[in-house]
Amino acid sequence: MLKKITKGLSSLFIASTLFSTFSYSGDAVAGKISYAVCAACHGVNGEGNKLTHAPRLAGQNEWYLTASLKKFKTNERGYHSKDMYGMQMKGMVATLPNAKSINDVVAYIATLKTEISIDTIKGDVAKGKALFMICSSCHSPDGSGNEAMSAPKINGQHGWYINDQLKAFKTGLRGTQKADATGAQMVGMAATLVDNQAIADVTAYIQTLK
Incomplete structure (x- = not known):
């Protein structure tokens, strides 16, 4: 799995130059x-x-x-x-x-401003932090995102939305179109989260990021 992820990251970096x-x-x-x-x-x-x-x-x-x-x-x-x-x-x-x-x-x-709300997704933050190690290679350690890796900002996002999108990647509702290179990368990442509890754990940790 890690070999596939590493290979995918290289492809993602090349594809991201199109966005730049x-x-x-x-x-x-x-x-x-x-x-x-x-x-x-x-x-x-x-x-x-x-x-x-x-x-x-x-x-x-x-x-x-x-x-x-x-x-x-x-x-x-x-x-x-x-x-x-x-x-x-x-x-x-x-x-x-x-x-x-x-x-x-x-x-x-880009002109809009709103206060960051506190979500109620419950999970084991410590376990989520360990799981986030892989995520941070693209989304950055503080969850601020990385354009070079085509990874969006996830800190400050609603926990329920992050939770649902990870499930969507895991079940194939998102990221399975052939042309969607960045989505395919996320499908691979979501596969490292073995069940809904793992998804809840990493979401709970992401909610702590600023």
Whole structure:
């Protein structure tokens, strides 16, 4: 498994250079208009909402938001018939007609500020810390993310969302499209978490990161 992960990291680094050439600058004023649709689920301040299964957007890295929206556009995310929320997001992204509109809405999201909420995912933090050693090679030890590895910021994200996404990677609801190199990498990483308790443990540890 570790050999596969190491090989995958090398491929991921090569693939990530494609993202590094993408411009993330946009018009926040124009993006605010587009964000009105997003706000219905993600909140006016990008705080996220468990009821709509919408993650926190405020504070997330701009490059990652851009890449994620593009994945929904190209059917790399939201493709699985059982991924109800992913399919819903794919429909929402359809309201963004081109790269400029994506850049604009991301520029607006970058202006949003919201307090970090404390989640209630229960797990063994000490065990989660040990499991996070592998995660930190991409997401950074403090969970701040790493653009070179195409790994998003995960500190400050809702625990319930992290927990659910790890399960999605583990069950194939996410990351199994052939073109999704970074998603495939996460499928491999999620496989190192042997059960739901391990997922809860690493999530509990991530919730302690700042």
